[in-house]
Amino acid sequence: MLNTNQQNSSCAFAEQIVSYLYGEANSREKTKFEAHLKNCPGCADELAGFGFVRSSVQKWHKEFLQLETPVMEFPLHQSPETIVTVTNKRSWFAELRQLFTLSPTWATAATAFAVLAVCVGLALVGLNFINKTDVAENKDNLPEKSISYPAIEKKTEQPQEINISEETAKQNSPDKISKPFEEKSEIENTPRVAPKNSIAKVLNKTKRAPKNETVAQNSNNLKAVRKVKDINNINKTAVAKNRQVPKLTEFDEVEDNSLRLSDLMAEVENE
Amino acid sequence: MTANLTDEQLVELAVKENPDAFGEIVKRWERKIFALCFGMLSREDEAKDATQETFIAAYRNLSKFRGDAKVSSWLHRIAVNQCLTTKRRAKTRSEDFLDDETHADEKVFVAPAHLTPSKTTEQSERLQLVRQAVVSLPADLRQIIVMKEFEEMTFQEISDTLELPLSTVKSRLYTALKQLRSKLKKVSMEIV
Structure with a gap:
Protein backbone atom coordinates (compact mmCIF):
# COMPACT_ATOMS: atom_id res chain seq x y z
CA MET A 1 0.00 0.00 0.00
CA GLN A 66 -20.59 6.27 -25.72
CA LEU A 67 -20.34 2.62 -24.73
CA GLU A 68 -23.44 0.61 -23.98
CA THR A 69 -23.80 -1.19 -20.72
CA PRO A 70 -23.29 -4.91 -21.27
CA VAL A 71 -26.33 -7.13 -20.98
CA MET A 72 -25.89 -9.59 -18.16
CA GLU A 73 -26.15 -13.11 -19.49
CA PHE A 74 -26.73 -15.36 -16.57
CA PRO A 75 -29.99 -17.05 -15.54
CA LEU A 76 -31.25 -15.62 -12.31
CA HIS A 77 -33.85 -18.37 -11.98
CA GLN A 78 -31.05 -20.86 -11.41
CA SER A 79 -29.67 -21.44 -7.98
CA PRO A 80 -26.20 -19.91 -7.36
CA GLU A 81 -24.62 -23.38 -7.17
CA THR A 82 -25.68 -24.36 -10.69
CA ILE A 83 -24.39 -21.14 -12.20
CA VAL A 84 -20.80 -22.21 -11.71
CA THR A 85 -20.47 -23.37 -15.28
CA VAL A 86 -21.67 -20.03 -16.57
CA THR A 87 -18.81 -18.34 -14.79
CA ASN A 88 -16.34 -19.89 -17.12
CA LYS A 89 -18.27 -18.72 -20.15
CA ARG A 90 -16.29 -16.16 -22.08
CA SER A 91 -17.07 -14.18 -25.14
CA TRP A 92 -16.10 -15.76 -28.45
CA PHE A 93 -13.69 -12.94 -29.11
CA ALA A 94 -11.90 -13.52 -25.83
CA GLU A 95 -11.73 -17.24 -26.55
CA LEU A 96 -10.34 -16.61 -30.02
CA ARG A 97 -7.79 -14.18 -28.74
CA GLN A 98 -6.78 -16.55 -26.00
CA LEU A 99 -6.33 -19.29 -28.57
CA PHE A 100 -3.82 -17.23 -30.49
CA THR A 101 -2.07 -15.74 -27.47
CA LEU A 102 -1.95 -18.90 -25.42
CA SER A 103 1.47 -20.02 -26.46
CA PRO A 104 3.91 -18.20 -28.71
CA THR A 105 5.68 -21.54 -29.29
CA TRP A 106 2.48 -23.10 -30.53
CA ALA A 107 1.86 -20.13 -32.80
CA THR A 108 5.41 -20.31 -34.15
CA ALA A 109 5.11 -24.03 -34.79
CA ALA A 110 1.78 -23.58 -36.54
CA THR A 111 3.17 -20.81 -38.70
CA ALA A 112 6.19 -22.90 -39.62
CA PHE A 113 3.98 -25.84 -40.50
CA ALA A 114 1.74 -23.64 -42.64
CA VAL A 115 4.72 -22.22 -44.52
CA LEU A 116 6.12 -25.72 -45.05
CA ALA A 117 2.77 -26.96 -46.34
CA VAL A 118 2.54 -24.06 -48.77
CA CYS A 119 6.07 -24.72 -50.03
CA VAL A 120 5.36 -28.42 -50.56
CA GLY A 121 2.13 -27.57 -52.33
CA LEU A 122 3.88 -25.15 -54.64
CA ALA A 123 6.57 -27.72 -55.38
CA LEU A 124 3.96 -30.34 -56.27
CA VAL A 125 2.13 -27.92 -58.51
CA GLY A 126 5.40 -27.03 -60.21
CA LEU A 127 6.29 -30.69 -60.83
CA ASN A 128 2.82 -31.37 -62.15
CA PHE A 129 3.15 -28.42 -64.53
CA ILE A 130 6.52 -29.64 -65.78
CA ASN A 131 5.12 -33.14 -66.41
CA LYS A 132 2.19 -31.69 -68.28
CA THR A 133 4.55 -29.63 -70.41
CA ASP A 134 6.61 -32.72 -71.29
CA VAL A 135 3.48 -34.67 -72.21
CA ALA A 136 2.30 -31.81 -74.37
CA GLU A 137 5.62 -31.71 -76.18
CA ASN A 138 5.45 -35.45 -76.80
CA LYS A 139 1.95 -35.05 -78.11
CA ASP A 140 3.17 -32.45 -80.53
CA ASN A 141 5.74 -34.87 -81.89
CA LEU A 142 3.55 -37.94 -81.98
CA PRO A 143 1.05 -36.94 -84.69
CA GLU A 144 3.82 -36.27 -87.20
CA LYS A 145 5.20 -39.76 -86.67
CA SER A 146 1.79 -41.35 -86.86
CA ILE A 147 0.90 -39.38 -89.93
CA SER A 148 3.91 -40.71 -91.70
CA TYR A 149 2.23 -44.10 -91.98
CA PRO A 150 -0.74 -43.00 -94.06
CA ALA A 151 1.69 -40.94 -96.10
CA ILE A 152 3.63 -44.06 -96.95
CA GLU A 153 0.43 -45.90 -97.70
CA LYS A 154 -0.56 -43.12 -99.96
CA LYS A 155 2.71 -43.30 -101.75
CA THR A 156 2.27 -47.02 -102.29
CA GLU A 157 -0.99 -46.28 -104.00
CA GLN A 158 0.55 -43.68 -106.22
CA PRO A 159 3.08 -45.42 -108.43
CA GLN A 160 0.50 -45.97 -111.15
CA GLU A 161 -0.42 -42.39 -110.95
CA ILE A 162 3.11 -41.29 -111.30
CA ASN A 163 3.72 -43.55 -114.28
CA ILE A 164 0.68 -42.24 -116.01
CA SER A 165 1.63 -38.73 -115.43
CA GLU A 166 5.07 -39.61 -116.62
CA GLU A 167 3.71 -40.78 -119.92
CA THR A 168 1.70 -37.68 -120.22
CA ALA A 169 4.63 -35.56 -119.30
CA LYS A 170 6.84 -37.31 -121.79
CA GLN A 171 4.49 -36.33 -124.54
CA ASN A 172 4.11 -32.80 -123.31
CA SER A 173 7.44 -31.81 -121.81
CA PRO A 174 9.94 -34.63 -121.48
CA ASP A 175 12.47 -32.45 -119.72
CA LYS A 176 10.27 -32.02 -116.71
CA ILE A 177 9.29 -35.57 -115.88
CA SER A 178 12.36 -36.53 -113.98
CA LYS A 179 11.49 -34.30 -111.09
CA PRO A 180 8.54 -36.29 -109.75
CA PHE A 181 10.68 -39.45 -109.62
CA GLU A 182 13.37 -37.64 -107.70
CA GLU A 183 10.84 -36.18 -105.35
CA LYS A 184 9.15 -39.52 -104.89
CA SER A 185 12.35 -41.13 -103.83
CA GLU A 186 12.94 -38.30 -101.45
CA ILE A 187 9.50 -38.71 -100.01
CA GLU A 188 9.99 -42.40 -99.49
CA ASN A 189 13.26 -41.79 -97.76
CA THR A 190 11.83 -39.01 -95.63
CA PRO A 191 8.25 -39.91 -94.90
CA ARG A 192 7.62 -36.77 -92.82
CA VAL A 193 8.05 -34.53 -95.87
CA ALA A 194 4.74 -33.99 -97.48
CA PRO A 195 4.40 -34.73 -101.19
CA LYS A 196 4.02 -31.18 -102.26
CA ASN A 197 5.16 -31.89 -105.79
CA SER A 198 2.97 -34.89 -106.28
CA ILE A 199 0.90 -36.00 -109.26
CA ALA A 200 -1.29 -32.98 -109.01
CA LYS A 201 1.68 -30.75 -109.56
CA VAL A 202 2.70 -32.73 -112.58
CA LEU A 203 -0.77 -32.39 -113.97
CA ASN A 204 -0.57 -28.70 -113.42
CA LYS A 205 2.49 -28.72 -115.62
CA THR A 206 0.56 -30.55 -118.27
CA LYS A 207 -2.07 -27.87 -117.94
CA ARG A 208 0.49 -25.34 -119.08
CA ALA A 209 1.43 -27.43 -122.12
CA PRO A 210 1.33 -25.75 -125.52
CA LYS A 211 -2.08 -25.78 -127.20
CA ASN A 212 -0.88 -26.69 -130.70
CA GLU A 213 -0.89 -30.45 -129.95
CA THR A 214 -2.05 -33.09 -132.36
CA VAL A 215 -5.37 -34.92 -132.06
CA ALA A 216 -3.59 -38.18 -131.28
CA GLN A 217 -1.86 -36.57 -128.46
CA ASN A 218 -5.23 -35.26 -127.29
CA SER A 219 -6.76 -38.70 -127.36
CA ASN A 220 -3.80 -40.06 -125.46
CA ASN A 221 -4.23 -37.24 -123.04
CA LEU A 222 -7.91 -38.04 -122.61
CA LYS A 223 -7.13 -41.66 -121.85
CA ALA A 224 -4.46 -40.65 -119.44
CA VAL A 225 -6.73 -38.15 -117.83
CA ARG A 226 -9.49 -40.75 -117.38
CA LYS A 227 -7.04 -43.00 -115.65
CA VAL A 228 -5.87 -40.09 -113.58
CA LYS A 229 -9.49 -39.39 -112.72
CA ASP A 230 -9.93 -42.94 -111.46
CA ILE A 231 -6.78 -42.63 -109.45
CA ASN A 232 -7.95 -39.27 -108.25
CA ASN A 233 -11.03 -40.94 -106.79
CA ILE A 234 -8.75 -43.37 -105.02
CA ASN A 235 -6.75 -40.39 -103.79
CA LYS A 236 -9.90 -38.76 -102.49
CA THR A 237 -10.73 -41.79 -100.41
CA ALA A 238 -7.17 -41.82 -99.15
CA VAL A 239 -7.42 -38.14 -98.31
CA ALA A 240 -10.69 -38.80 -96.51
CA LYS A 241 -8.88 -41.36 -94.42
CA ASN A 242 -6.17 -38.84 -93.79
CA ARG A 243 -8.76 -36.37 -92.57
CA GLN A 244 -9.40 -38.62 -89.67
CA VAL A 245 -5.96 -37.81 -88.38
CA PRO A 246 -6.43 -35.32 -85.56
CA LYS A 247 -3.90 -32.81 -86.78
CA LEU A 248 -4.14 -31.04 -90.08
CA THR A 249 -1.02 -31.81 -92.06
CA GLU A 250 0.37 -31.12 -95.42
CA PHE A 251 -1.61 -34.01 -96.94
CA ASP A 252 -4.53 -31.67 -97.11
CA GLU A 253 -2.61 -29.72 -99.67
CA VAL A 254 -2.71 -32.82 -101.86
CA GLU A 255 -6.44 -32.65 -101.67
CA ASP A 256 -6.30 -29.04 -102.72
CA ASN A 257 -4.18 -29.98 -105.73
CA SER A 258 -6.58 -32.73 -106.68
CA LEU A 259 -9.32 -30.15 -106.70
CA ARG A 260 -7.32 -28.28 -109.26
CA LEU A 261 -7.21 -31.47 -111.30
CA SER A 262 -10.96 -31.26 -111.63
CA ASP A 263 -10.48 -27.83 -113.13
CA LEU A 264 -8.10 -29.40 -115.58
CA MET A 265 -10.67 -32.02 -116.42
CA ALA A 266 -13.24 -29.39 -117.13
CA GLU A 267 -10.83 -27.56 -119.35
CA VAL A 268 -9.84 -30.69 -121.27
CA GLU A 269 -13.46 -31.66 -121.80
CA ASN A 270 -14.17 -28.22 -123.09
CA GLU A 271 -11.36 -28.57 -125.54
CA MET B 1 -41.80 -3.28 -5.56
CA THR B 2 -38.09 -4.05 -5.27
CA ALA B 3 -37.18 -0.59 -6.57
CA ASN B 4 -37.94 1.04 -3.23
CA LEU B 5 -35.76 -1.28 -1.19
CA THR B 6 -32.19 -0.60 -0.14
CA ASP B 7 -29.33 -2.66 -1.48
CA GLU B 8 -28.99 -4.56 1.75
CA GLN B 9 -32.70 -5.44 1.79
CA LEU B 10 -32.46 -6.62 -1.81
CA VAL B 11 -29.56 -8.90 -0.92
CA GLU B 12 -31.60 -10.37 1.94
CA LEU B 13 -34.38 -11.14 -0.52
CA ALA B 14 -31.94 -12.54 -3.06
CA VAL B 15 -30.48 -14.86 -0.44
CA LYS B 16 -34.03 -16.20 0.00
CA GLU B 17 -33.90 -17.09 -3.72
CA ASN B 18 -35.85 -14.15 -5.04
CA PRO B 19 -34.40 -13.65 -8.52
CA ASP B 20 -36.04 -10.25 -8.99
CA ALA B 21 -34.19 -8.88 -5.99
CA PHE B 22 -30.76 -9.67 -7.38
CA GLY B 23 -31.92 -8.47 -10.80
CA GLU B 24 -32.64 -5.11 -9.21
CA ILE B 25 -29.17 -5.01 -7.70
CA VAL B 26 -27.69 -5.72 -11.11
CA LYS B 27 -29.81 -3.01 -12.65
CA ARG B 28 -28.66 -0.45 -10.09
CA TRP B 29 -24.96 -1.17 -10.21
CA GLU B 30 -24.13 -2.60 -13.63
CA ARG B 31 -23.27 0.76 -15.18
CA LYS B 32 -21.01 1.81 -12.32
CA ILE B 33 -19.31 -1.56 -12.15
CA PHE B 34 -18.82 -1.48 -15.92
CA ALA B 35 -17.29 2.00 -15.60
CA LEU B 36 -14.97 0.78 -12.88
CA CYS B 37 -13.90 -2.22 -14.93
CA PHE B 38 -13.42 -0.10 -18.05
CA GLY B 39 -11.28 2.39 -16.12
CA MET B 40 -9.26 -0.37 -14.52
CA LEU B 41 -8.74 -2.43 -17.68
CA SER B 42 -9.09 0.21 -20.43
CA ARG B 43 -10.46 -2.41 -22.82
CA GLU B 44 -14.13 -2.65 -23.60
CA ASP B 45 -14.34 -6.38 -24.21
CA GLU B 46 -12.44 -7.26 -21.08
CA ALA B 47 -14.43 -4.73 -19.08
CA LYS B 48 -17.66 -6.37 -20.23
CA ASP B 49 -16.40 -9.79 -19.29
CA ALA B 50 -15.17 -8.56 -15.92
CA THR B 51 -18.51 -6.87 -15.22
CA GLN B 52 -20.42 -10.03 -15.96
CA GLU B 53 -18.11 -12.16 -13.90
CA THR B 54 -18.39 -9.69 -11.04
CA PHE B 55 -22.15 -10.12 -10.82
CA ILE B 56 -21.91 -13.86 -11.30
CA ALA B 57 -19.42 -14.05 -8.46
CA ALA B 58 -21.67 -11.89 -6.30
CA TYR B 59 -24.66 -14.10 -7.07
CA ARG B 60 -22.74 -17.24 -6.25
CA ASN B 61 -21.50 -15.77 -2.96
CA LEU B 62 -24.76 -14.25 -1.81
CA SER B 63 -24.85 -16.51 1.21
CA LYS B 64 -21.39 -15.32 2.27
CA PHE B 65 -22.36 -11.65 2.20
CA ARG B 66 -21.99 -10.06 5.63
CA GLY B 67 -24.68 -7.63 6.55
CA ASP B 68 -22.24 -5.28 8.28
CA ALA B 69 -20.68 -4.17 4.94
CA LYS B 70 -22.29 -2.12 2.23
CA VAL B 71 -23.42 -3.85 -0.95
CA SER B 72 -21.61 -1.21 -3.00
CA SER B 73 -18.37 -1.91 -1.12
CA TRP B 74 -18.87 -5.60 -1.59
CA LEU B 75 -19.51 -5.27 -5.35
CA HIS B 76 -16.58 -2.85 -5.82
CA ARG B 77 -14.25 -5.19 -4.00
CA ILE B 78 -15.36 -8.11 -6.16
CA ALA B 79 -15.02 -6.01 -9.31
CA VAL B 80 -11.52 -4.76 -8.46
CA ASN B 81 -10.40 -8.30 -7.65
CA GLN B 82 -11.91 -9.46 -10.92
CA CYS B 83 -10.06 -6.74 -12.84
CA LEU B 84 -6.78 -7.64 -11.16
CA THR B 85 -7.38 -11.30 -12.00
CA THR B 86 -8.11 -10.36 -15.59
CA LYS B 87 -4.93 -8.32 -15.86
CA ARG B 88 -2.90 -11.08 -14.26
CA ARG B 89 -4.37 -13.57 -16.71
CA ALA B 90 -3.58 -11.22 -19.55
CA LYS B 91 0.02 -10.94 -18.43
CA THR B 92 0.44 -14.69 -18.36
CA ARG B 93 -0.93 -14.74 -21.89
CA SER B 94 1.92 -12.43 -22.89
CA GLU B 95 -0.35 -9.69 -24.02
CA ASP B 96 1.05 -6.24 -24.41
CA PHE B 97 -0.36 -4.77 -21.27
CA LEU B 98 1.71 -2.18 -19.55
CA ASP B 99 3.17 -3.23 -16.26
CA ASP B 100 1.07 -1.16 -13.95
CA GLU B 101 2.77 -1.78 -10.66
CA THR B 102 6.35 -2.57 -11.53
CA HIS B 103 8.58 0.38 -12.34
CA ALA B 104 5.55 2.60 -12.47
CA ASP B 105 7.46 5.62 -11.28
CA GLU B 106 10.10 5.32 -13.97
CA LYS B 107 7.63 5.30 -16.80
CA VAL B 108 7.19 8.51 -18.74
CA PHE B 109 4.84 8.52 -21.67
CA VAL B 110 6.36 10.71 -24.29
CA ALA B 111 4.58 11.40 -27.53
CA PRO B 112 6.95 10.56 -30.37
CA ALA B 113 7.88 13.40 -32.68
CA HIS B 114 6.39 11.68 -35.71
CA LEU B 115 2.91 11.69 -34.19
CA THR B 116 2.14 15.26 -35.10
CA PRO B 117 0.94 15.17 -38.69
CA SER B 118 -2.54 16.40 -37.82
CA LYS B 119 -4.56 17.55 -34.89
CA THR B 120 -6.83 14.52 -35.02
CA THR B 121 -3.98 12.14 -34.74
CA GLU B 122 -2.60 14.17 -31.88
CA GLN B 123 -5.84 13.97 -29.97
CA SER B 124 -6.09 10.24 -30.55
CA GLU B 125 -2.53 9.64 -29.46
CA ARG B 126 -2.97 11.88 -26.47
CA LEU B 127 -6.03 9.92 -25.41
CA GLN B 128 -4.09 6.71 -25.77
CA LEU B 129 -1.27 8.08 -23.64
CA VAL B 130 -3.68 9.22 -20.94
CA ARG B 131 -5.24 5.80 -20.90
CA GLN B 132 -1.88 4.11 -20.59
CA ALA B 133 -0.87 6.50 -17.84
CA VAL B 134 -4.01 5.76 -15.81
CA VAL B 135 -3.68 2.02 -16.29
CA SER B 136 -0.06 2.19 -15.17
CA LEU B 137 -1.02 3.69 -11.81
CA PRO B 138 -0.98 1.45 -8.74
CA ALA B 139 -4.31 -0.33 -8.31
CA ASP B 140 -5.41 1.59 -5.21
CA LEU B 141 -4.68 4.98 -6.80
CA ARG B 142 -6.20 3.93 -10.11
CA GLN B 143 -9.37 2.82 -8.39
CA ILE B 144 -9.79 6.25 -6.76
CA ILE B 145 -9.30 8.07 -10.07
CA VAL B 146 -11.74 5.76 -11.86
CA MET B 147 -14.37 6.05 -9.14
CA LYS B 148 -14.06 9.82 -9.18
CA GLU B 149 -13.94 10.39 -12.94
CA PHE B 150 -15.85 7.43 -14.40
CA GLU B 151 -18.34 6.61 -11.68
CA GLU B 152 -18.60 10.31 -10.78
CA MET B 153 -18.80 9.53 -7.08
CA THR B 154 -18.22 12.10 -4.39
CA PHE B 155 -15.36 11.82 -1.93
CA GLN B 156 -17.83 10.76 0.73
CA GLU B 157 -19.32 8.03 -1.49
CA ILE B 158 -15.87 6.75 -2.31
CA SER B 159 -15.01 6.83 1.36
CA ASP B 160 -18.13 4.86 2.21
CA THR B 161 -17.69 2.38 -0.59
CA LEU B 162 -14.06 1.66 0.12
CA GLU B 163 -14.57 2.03 3.85
CA LEU B 164 -11.68 4.45 4.06
CA PRO B 165 -11.36 7.76 5.89
CA LEU B 166 -12.26 10.81 3.82
CA SER B 167 -8.77 12.26 4.21
CA THR B 168 -7.24 9.05 2.87
CA VAL B 169 -9.43 9.23 -0.20
CA LYS B 170 -8.34 12.81 -0.84
CA SER B 171 -4.69 11.98 -0.25
CA ARG B 172 -4.83 9.08 -2.67
CA LEU B 173 -6.53 11.18 -5.29
CA TYR B 174 -3.93 13.89 -4.84
CA THR B 175 -1.12 11.36 -5.23
CA ALA B 176 -2.77 9.83 -8.28
CA LEU B 177 -3.12 13.23 -9.93
CA LYS B 178 0.47 14.08 -9.14
CA GLN B 179 1.76 10.87 -10.69
CA LEU B 180 -0.42 11.31 -13.74
CA ARG B 181 0.80 14.85 -14.14
CA SER B 182 4.43 13.77 -14.08
CA LYS B 183 3.70 10.99 -16.60
CA LEU B 184 1.86 13.34 -18.94
CA LYS B 185 4.15 16.29 -18.40
CA LYS B 186 6.24 15.83 -21.49
CA VAL B 187 3.17 15.00 -23.51
CA SER B 188 1.56 18.28 -22.52
CA MET B 189 4.74 20.15 -23.37
CA GLU B 190 4.69 18.75 -26.89
CA ILE B 191 0.97 18.98 -27.53
CA VAL B 192 -0.18 22.11 -25.67
Missing part, protein backbone atom coordinates in the same frame (compact mmCIF):
# COMPACT_ATOMS: atom_id res chain seq x y z
CA LEU A 2 1.28 3.39 -0.90
CA ASN A 3 2.08 5.84 1.84
CA THR A 4 0.38 8.85 0.33
CA ASN A 5 1.30 11.23 3.12
CA GLN A 6 4.97 11.09 2.17
CA GLN A 7 4.17 12.09 -1.40
CA ASN A 8 1.96 15.04 -0.54
CA SER A 9 3.17 18.50 -1.18
CA SER A 10 4.94 20.19 1.67
CA CYS A 11 2.18 22.78 1.60
CA ALA A 12 -0.56 22.28 4.24
CA PHE A 13 -3.22 22.93 1.60
CA ALA A 14 -2.27 19.93 -0.49
CA GLU A 15 -5.40 17.93 0.26
CA GLN A 16 -7.61 20.95 -0.27
CA ILE A 17 -6.43 21.22 -3.86
CA VAL A 18 -8.44 18.16 -4.85
CA SER A 19 -11.52 19.36 -2.98
CA TYR A 20 -11.25 22.68 -4.75
CA LEU A 21 -10.49 21.07 -8.08
CA TYR A 22 -13.53 18.80 -7.97
CA GLY A 23 -15.80 21.48 -6.53
CA GLU A 24 -16.41 19.71 -3.28
CA ALA A 25 -14.95 22.32 -1.00
CA ASN A 26 -17.45 24.25 1.06
CA SER A 27 -17.62 28.02 0.81
CA ARG A 28 -15.36 28.61 3.79
CA GLU A 29 -12.71 26.19 2.51
CA LYS A 30 -13.01 27.65 -0.98
CA THR A 31 -12.42 31.22 0.18
CA LYS A 32 -9.53 30.19 2.33
CA PHE A 33 -7.84 28.23 -0.46
CA GLU A 34 -8.28 30.98 -3.05
CA ALA A 35 -6.58 33.36 -0.66
CA HIS A 36 -3.76 30.87 -0.26
CA LEU A 37 -3.33 30.47 -4.01
CA LYS A 38 -2.41 34.14 -4.37
CA ASN A 39 0.58 33.65 -2.08
CA CYS A 40 1.57 30.09 -3.06
CA PRO A 41 2.85 29.67 -6.63
CA GLY A 42 3.48 25.99 -5.93
CA CYS A 43 -0.19 25.27 -5.23
CA ALA A 44 -1.23 27.41 -8.19
CA ASP A 45 1.09 25.45 -10.44
CA GLU A 46 -0.21 22.15 -9.11
CA LEU A 47 -3.79 23.26 -9.54
CA ALA A 48 -3.12 24.13 -13.17
CA GLY A 49 -1.34 20.84 -13.74
CA PHE A 50 -4.11 18.83 -12.10
CA GLY A 51 -6.65 20.70 -14.17
CA PHE A 52 -4.85 19.57 -17.33
CA VAL A 53 -4.72 15.97 -16.10
CA ARG A 54 -8.37 16.03 -15.19
CA SER A 55 -9.40 17.40 -18.58
CA SER A 56 -7.37 14.67 -20.25
CA VAL A 57 -9.02 11.93 -18.19
CA GLN A 58 -12.43 13.44 -18.83
CA LYS A 59 -11.86 13.09 -22.57
CA TRP A 60 -11.32 9.42 -22.00
CA HIS A 61 -14.46 9.36 -19.90
CA LYS A 62 -16.39 10.79 -22.84
CA GLU A 63 -15.31 7.76 -24.83
CA PHE A 64 -16.74 5.54 -22.12
CA LEU A 65 -20.06 7.41 -22.14
